Amino acid sequence: MSLLEVQDLAVSFVTRNGTNTAVDGISFGVELGKITAIIGESGSGKSVACYSLLGLVPMPPGRIDGGRALFEGRDLLQLGESELRKIRGRDIAMIFQDPMTCLNPYMTIGKQLMEPLLYHHKVTGEVARARALELLEEVGIRDPESTIDNFPHQFSGGMRQRVMIAMALINEPKLLIADEPTTALDVTIQAQILKLIAELQHKRDIGVIFISHDLAVVADIADQIVVMKQGKIVETGNREGIFHNAQHPYTKKLLAAIPTDSKQARPGTVEPLIRVQNLCTWFEQGKGKEPVKAVNNVSFDINRGEVLGLVGESGSGKSTIGRSILRLVHVTSGQVMFDGTDVTALHGGELKHMRRRMQMIFQDPFASLNPRMTVYDTLAEPLLLHGIEDRKSVAQGVLKLMDDVGLARAFVRKYPHEFSGGQRQRIAIGRALATRPEFIVADEPVSALDVTIQAQILDLMQQLGREYGLTMLFVSHDLAVVRHLADRILVLYKGEVVEQGTGTELFESPQQAYTQRLLQSIPGRSLHA
Amino acid sequence: MWRFISLRLLQAIPVILVVITVTFFLVRIAPGGPFDSEKAVTREVKAALETQYKLNLPLFQQYTAYLGDLAHGDLGPSFKYPGRSVNELIAAGFPVTAELGFYALLVALCIGGLAGIIAALRPNTAQDYVPMSLAMIGICMPSFLLGPLLVLIFGIHLDWLPVSGWGDIPGDKILPAITLGAGYAAYIARLGRAGMLEVLSQDYIRTARAKGLPEWQVVLKHSLRGGLIPVVAFLGPAFAGLLAGSFVVETIFQIPGLGRFYVQAAFNRDYTMILGTTVFLSVLIVLFNLLSDILAAWMNPRLRAQFGNN
Numbered sequence: 001m002s003l004l005e006v007q008d009l010a011v012s013f014v015t016r017n018g019t020n021t022a023v024d025g026i027s028f029g030v031e032l033g034k035i036t037a038i039i040g041e042s043g044s045g046k047s048v049a050c051y052s053l054l055g056l057v058p059m060p061p062g063r064i065d066g067g068r069a070l071f072e073g074r075d076l077l078q079l080g081e082s083e084l085r086k087i088r089g090r091d092i093a094m095i096f097q098d099p100m101t102c103l104n105p106y107m108t109i110g111k112q113l114m115e116p117l118l119y120h121h122k123v124t125g126e127v128a129r130a131r132a133l134e135l136l137e138e139v140g141i142r143d144p145e146s147t148i149d150n151f152p153h154q155f156s157g158g159m160r161q162r163v164m165i166a167m168a169l170i171n172e173p174k175l176l177i178a179d180e181p182t183t184a185l186d187v188t189i190q191a192q193i194l195k196l197i198a199e200l201q202h203k204r205d206i207g208v209i210f211i212s213h214d215l216a217v218v219a220d221i222a223d224q225i226v227v228m229k230q231g232k233i234v235e236t237g238n239r240e241g242i243f244h245n246a247q248h249p250y251t252k253k254l255l256a257a258i259p260t261d262s263k264q265a266r267p268g269t270v271e272p273l274i275r276v277q278n279l280c281t282w283f284e285q286g287k288g289k290e291p292v293k294a295v296n297n298v299s300f301d302i303n304r305g306e307v308l309g310l311v312g313e314s315g316s317g318k319s320t321i322g323r324s325i326l327r328l329v330h331v332t333s334g335q336v337m338f339d340g341t342d343v344t345a346l347h348g349g350e351l352k353h354m355r356r357r358m359q360m361i362f363q364d365p366f367a368s369l370n371p372r373m374t375v376y377d378t379l380a381e382p383l384l385l386h387g388i389e390d391r392k393s394v395a396q397g398v399l400k401l402m403d404d405v406g407l408a409r410a411f412v413r414k415y416p417h418e419f420s421g422g423q424r425q426r427i428a429i430g431r432a433l434a435t436r437p438e439f440i441v442a443d444e445p446v447s448a449l450d451v452t453i454q455a456q457i458l459d460l461m462q463q464l465g466r467e468y469g470l471t472m473l474f475v476s477h478d479l480a481v482v483r484h485l486a487d488r489i490l491v492l493y494k495g496e497v498v499e500q501g502t503g504t505e506l507f508e509s510p511q512q513a514y515t516q517r518l519l520q521s522i523p524g525r526s527l528h529a
Numbered sequence: 530m531w532r533f534i535s536l537r538l539l540q541a542i543p544v545i546l547v548v549i550t551v552t553f554f555l556v557r558i559a560p561g562g563p564f565d566s567e568k569a570v571t572r573e574v575k576a577a578l579e580t581q582y583k584l585n586l587p588l589f590q591q592y593t594a595y596l597g598d599l600a601h602g603d604l605g606p607s608f609k610y611p612g613r614s615v616n617e618l619i620a621a622g623f624p625v626t627a628e629l630g631f632y633a634l635l636v637a638l639c640i641g642g643l644a645g646i647i648a649a650l651r652p653n654t655a656q657d658y659v660p661m662s663l664a665m666i667g668i669c670m671p672s673f674l675l676g677p678l679l680v681l682i683f684g685i686h687l688d689w690l691p692v693s694g695w696g697d698i699p700g701d702k703i704l705p706a707i708t709l710g711a712g713y714a715a716y717i718a719r720l721g722r723a724g725m726l727e728v729l730s731q732d733y734i735r736t737a738r739a740k741g742l743p744e745w746q747v748v749l750k751h752s753l754r755g756g757l758i759p760v761v762a763f764l765g766p767a768f769a770g771l772l773a774g775s776f777v778v779e780t781i782f783q784i785p786g787l788g789r790f791y792v793q794a795a796f797n798r799d800y801t802m803i804l805g806t807t808v809f810l811s812v813l814i815v816l817f818n819l820l821s822d823i824l825a826a827w828m829n830p831r832l833r834a835q836f837g838n839n
Contacts, residue, residue, distance in 0.1 A: 089741030101732040106754045116740045151830040
């Protein structure tokens with residue numbers, strides 16, 4: 001018998017604008033000792049389905065319309081709040097996406113860790129603390145004795161996720177629900193956390209529901225895969241079946257969205273548009289402290305029409321390089337030559353003129369768009385500011401941009417919050433293109449997006465790059481994405497370039513240990529083999 | 530931490546100097562003087578008095594002399610109460626006002642804090658609307674209206690509580706404390722509600738629920754600290770405001786506190802008393818603001834760590 005058997009689960013949200021069906025009659029099971037992955041894009045109902053099992057969907061506005069969820073023979077959906085509370089955190093535990101916000105910043109991790117144990121099992125503080133230390137050790141926190149009384153902000157993102165996992169496992173639950181546990185993390189950290197979850201699951205022989213938008217992430221660990229779209233399950237199968245014999249077109253689309261190929265090297269002019277020489281960008285830490293050397297003595301060229309990929313983990317200085325070229329941060333020393341002019345020496349009007357030729361696309365398309373400006377205003381502003389269009393022709397210019405980035409003209413009067421993440425990133429790309437730049441810095445432009453949307457945006461960027469004859473610096477922590485788009489790739493580690501080459505060169509014969517580690521971290525490697 | 534405190538205290542010095550200077554010259558511009566009263570005194574007596582209190586000196590010299598005395602902690606003699614110094618008068622009145630302010634703050638914190646938390650637990654329901662509407666009324670109703678109203682109901686109509694005095698009859702401190710605290714309770718309720726709502730929508734609250742903790746533990750252990758930080762930051766200015774604003778309540782309930790001295794001093798043109806009380810209160814305001822800032826920062830581990838480093 002399955003550990004958890006969900007049958008015809010239906011959940012909806014009742015709002016002023018009508019009833020919204022989030023989960024539309026889904027059925028799936030989780031076996032003891034197996035990992036079931038639920039895959040779908042944002043809004044597919046995958047998280048709501050799992051939260052509703054534990055009564056974690058706020059009601060109202062949420063409402064369970066029907067179905068059964070048998071956990072060890074008991075229907076979770078029929079249990080009262082106090083019954084459910086006994087199961088939560090004891091028999092079924094959860095870990096969440098963003099370890100930065102999921103731990104209470106006002107409590108030490110030790111207290112938070114011990115809480116489920118103290119509450120559910122009424123053990124003494126000493127026993128709980130000893131157990132917490134054991135678990136911290138088990139999830140790979142170094143020196144737990146001295147870190148257990150630290151607050152969450154004293155840990156890195158990966159370490160916090162380890163703490164979350166320890167907290168979930170402290171009561172030895174039979175089922176673990178992991179909701180996008182690695183989405184907010186770097187690839188290398190993601191690989192470590194995935195490995196850890198798989199190991200702990202195997203060791204304890206528990207059931208796991210692993211929720212993700214990315215099929216590649218679960219490729220190495222899932223036993224059973226459930227693919228959801230718009231509240232319904234479109235396909236269920238074991239790993240082999242889904243990856244090698246997918247039936248449903250949506251599953252095939254998800255698989256196609258995993259970038260696997262290297263861009264073909266493009267013969268062309270070898271005339272550098274950008275020449276970065278001995279670039280150093282250091283951040284002062286206050287008196288008497290060593291400055292943070294975010295970028296340290298980096299030199300490279302970007303040829304006209306080339307896409308240069310910049311890869312590294314958080315803190316490797318990859319974003320700072322992009323910002324230094326655009327003069328968005330103060331450059332400590334070195335030169336950035338753009339078309340023969342040293343950008344670092346420009347001031348005032350010259351700088352403004354130069355910025356028109358260089359634009360930037362940011363990671364979070366929601367934060368980087370002004371929520372109080374319509375798409376029209378957002379796109380018209382740079383056109384007018386840089387004198388590209390006048391008042392009469394600006395409307396035409398805006399509509400042309402909308403066409404170019406693939407947004408319907410009818411959306412022109414809408415505000416950013418009315419768009420999805422992918423559409424918002426299209427707006428941001430449109431805004432960057434408005435000044436007819438020659439050079440674009442794209443800083444993790446797809447890492448906040450679902451995989452299917454990622455593929456669309458990458459295609460769009462590639463197509464626009466050709467159309468506009470753009471030179472591009474593409475910054476990302478994801479080697480697979482960079483490989484798909486870039487002509488050449490620079491691997492960055494702690495502010496310095498450790499290796500460079502074409503995608504094929506790096507993937508087939510990485511020279512440096514760090515590059516090899518990055519490659520091994522790419523989820524779903526087994527697929528390419 | 531010490532760096533932060535000493536920096537803030539240094540910043541306060543020019544503020545207090547400006548307060549002294551403006552008050553000093555403002556009261557002098559006001560028509561009349563301390564010895565102009567219905568009972569006319571002879572010119573000689575008045576001249577003798579003015580010499581005694583250094584009023585015969587040029588204004589600027591009086592100002593520098595006052596600053597000199599102040600540097601030694603001497604607020605000067607009272608003009609209205611011969612033979613008593615301003616220091617003595619403040620020392621007599623302040624404990625009463627401070628006690629009243631403390632009780633009022635306690636009332637404000639208990640009623641306001643509770644109302645804010647209760648409202649935040651079920652936003653946009655009756656449980657939210659009722660306390661918040663009461664809070665709105667509390668903000669709108671001035672203490673000179675609320676005080677007599679409470680006196681009418683609880684003092685005269687129901688005859689439960691004494692209506693005046695301070696520490697003479699048991700229970701005579703209750704009505705003044707409520708009257709003074711009511712307005713602040715309303716502010717605290719609104720701040721508390723906003724803070725709690727913010728915290729309750731955080732991801733870590735979902736984590737706490739996923740652990741299976743009962744709702745009261747989620748609220749008390751996981752939400753209260755973060756949610757009440759804005760309230761704590763407000764306490765300093767609130768207490769200072771209670772001290773400076775207790776005049777109306779002290780008058781209604783016949784309480785011998787500093788507030789009444791303060792206003793009477795203004796009517797009497799008791800220059801040193803006005804100045805002394807103003808300086809004293811502005812120092813307190815600075816100190817309490819600093820204190821609540823430190824407390825609020827200390828409640829946030831991230832800021833506490835920064836303090837520790839300095």
